[in-house]
Amino acid sequence: xxxxxxxxxxxxxxxxxxxxLDTVCANLYQRVMNNPVCAACEHFRYxxxxxxxxxxxxxxxxxxxxxxxxxxxxxxxxxWYRKAVSAMSGWRNETEIRP
Ligand code: SF4
Numbered sequence: 001x002x003x004x005x006x007x008x009x010x011x012x013x014x015x016x017x018x019x020x021l022d023t024v025c026a027n028l029y030q031r032v033m034n035n036p037v038c039a040a041c042e043h044f045r046y047x048x049x050x051x052x053x054x055x056x057x058x059x060x061x062x063x064x065x066x067x068x069x070x071x072x073x074x075x076x077x078x079x080w081y082r083k084a085v086s087a088m089s090g091w092r093n094e095t096e097i098r099p
Contacts, residue, residue: 023052023065024052026052026065026066028048028049030066031048031049031066032044032049034064034066035049035055035066035067035068037068038068041076042097043072043076043077043080043081043097045095045097046076046081046095047069047072047076049066049068049069049072050068050069050071050072050073051069051071051072052065052066052069054069054070054071054072055067055068055069058070058071081097
């Protein structure tokens with residue numbers, strides 16, 4: 001297959017290793033170790049730091065793939081847990097958030 005002009009890497013090269021693959025395959029431990037805000041957040045067990053693309057987009061100064069996904073911060077911090085628990089009132093809560 002011919003490589004199109006303007007692309008530095010083929011799709012095969014991108015999916016065979018390197019920085020891109022390291023980034024998209026980052027695990028939760030790496031996310032916690034690289035984001036102290038998410039590491040301390042009571043919602044992390046549900047949110048897992050949110051979307052890495054949005055975390056990068058909303059990084060305050062330099063793009064950071066481990067940045068917090070602010071859309072998830074708004075979602076979780078505006079009563080999501082209370083609403084979910086209320087909506088599931090007949091169910092046993094196995095993952096209770098404790099202050
Ligand atoms: S709600 Fe925000 S701070 Fe908490 S884990 Fe999700 S992205 Fe991180």
